[in-house]
Amino acid sequence: MQLLVFNPEHDYALADNQPQYVTLRSAAQFAYDCAPFMRYLVDDEAVVCDAYHRFGKDFQKNFAPMEDVERITKVTPWGWDVAAVYQLRRMGIPDSLLPSDEQLAKLRELAHRKTTITAMEFLRDKHPHPELLPAPPSYLTGIQQVEDFVKHVPHALFKSPYSGNGRGHLYAHHTCSPTLLRQCAGVLKHQGSLLAERQYDVVQDFAMEFSCDGGEVDFRGYSLFKTEHYGYGGNLLMPDDEILRSLSAYINIDELQHIQSLVADFLRQHIAPHYDGDAGVDMFVYQEDGEYRIHPFVEVNLRKTMGLAAHDIYARYCHPESRGTFRIVHGPVETWCTASLEIDGASLQNSMQSRDGLWSSGTIFLNPITPETQYAVEVTLHS
Numbered sequence: 001m002q003l004l005v006f007n008p009e010h011d012y013a014l015a016d017n018q019p020q021y022v023t024l025r026s027a028a029q030f031a032y033d034c035a036p037f038m039r040y041l042v043d044d045e046a047v048v049c050d051a052y053h054r055f056g057k058d059f060q061k062n063f064a065p066m067e068d069v070e071r072i073t074k075v076t077p078w079g080w081d082v083a084a085v086y087q088l089r090r091m092g093i094p095d096s097l098l099p100s101d102e103q104l105a106k107l108r109e110l111a112h113r114k115t116t117i118t119a120m121e122f123l124r125d126k127h128p129h130p131e132l133l134p135a136p137p138s139y140l141t142g143i144q145q146v147e148d149f150v151k152h153v154p155h156a157l158f159k160s161p162y163s164g165n166g167r168g169h170l171y172a173h174h175t176c177s178p179t180l181l182r183q184c185a186g187v188l189k190h191q192g193s194l195l196a197e198r199q200y201d202v203v204q205d206f207a208m209e210f211s212c213d214g215g216e217v218d219f220r221g222y223s224l225f226k227t228e229h230y231g232y233g234g235n236l237l238m239p240d241d242e243i244l245r246s247l248s249a250y251i252n253i254d255e256l257q258h259i260q261s262l263v264a265d266f267l268r269q270h271i272a273p274h275y276d277g278d279a280g281v282d283m284f285v286y287q288e289d290g291e292y293r294i295h296p297f298v299e300v301n302l303r304k305t306m307g308l309a310a311h312d313i314y315a316r317y318c319h320p321e322s323r324g325t326f327r328i329v330h331g332p333v334e335t336w337c338t339a340s341l342e343i344d345g346a347s348l349q350n351s352m353q354s355r356d357g358l359w360s361s362g363t364i365f366l367n368p369i370t371p372e373t374q375y376a377v378e379v380t381l382h383s
Contacts, residue, residue: 223307
């Protein structure tokens with residue numbers, strides 16, 4: 001039996017790198033509410049880990065004890081980190097089902113945003129027209145380098161080595177404000193470095209989703225998503241070929257497929273020898289001098305991603321003639337439930353209609369909803 005662990009605080013746990021990492025309350029609430037949606041991502045027998053127990057109004061990361069723990073034959077977390085492994089060991093999960101300390105250290109090294117430097121150098125070396133690709137980010141280790149970078153790149157973006165969901169981004173426009181310098185100094189103190197690059201006129205965010213297994217790399221599909229306030233804003237649900245046609249409005253399909261091949265080669269050479277699991281490579285189309293160009297390696301997520309979840313849920317459960325959205329809603333239930341959904345007792349009723357045994361139109365929430373729920377994974381479709 002498979003044990004599913006929803007630990008969306010994974011990127012922050014990587015930054016902290018301590019077994020007893022204590023996450024933000026919002027991340028704990030998200031994990032507590034939405035963990036059951038992981039069950040939609042697997043076919044075989046599985047149980048979802050209860051990663052958080054409530055203690056009054058606070059949350060504490062403390063995996064619940066399991067009966068029949070010996071029945072667990074596989075553990076699938078959102079992402080591997082020392083905090084998750086520490087809790088799983090306390091549950092009684094044997095080391096044979098967990099990555100070793102050496103493997104965790106290597107994974108953390110690969111998940112560092114400096115991997116984007118290596119990736120962009122690789123892609124520019126292999127691409128027939130490297131001048132059409134962005135330059136690799138700069139690796140900064142001191143506050144003076146931050147100030148010097150802005151002198152040469154007036155519209156600058158600084159990224160924390162470890163952060164998730166579009167967080168950890170700091171922006172400068174012509175000057176370094178005292179607030180920016182204080183924030184950059186904080187990242188340098190706690191994480192040791194910053195990645196710096198120029199800001200781009202982004203037209204469309206998307207990702208290519210891969211899986212690594214035994215040194216091999218498989219392309220899983222595309223993810224077309226949007227960002228809101230620099231965070232995840234949801235995915236569009238549609239077939240891969242339609243996503244490709246959508247992107248072809250900006251970038252030639254042959255170029256997109258060539259980039260896909262080069263990125264797969266990079267993962268095969270630099271990631272897959274050390275890592276088994278999902279790998280989502282974020283990209284975007286941007287506009288420059290009146291032309292559309294592709295940034296082929298914004299970052300790599302060595303974990304499950306909402307984009308891959310959206311892709312798999314569409315392929316597994318949604319009618320091929322339906323289109324829609326996959327998103328995370330949050331706040332008091334009454335602020336995001338639609339008029340067609342009413343709280344009935346302790347649960348929110350779904351309005352999803354089926355066709356040929358697949359979801360076709362309406363809305364369904366992939367985790368239980370009660371009046372106390374603050375986060376939900378929502379799928380909305382139309383025919």
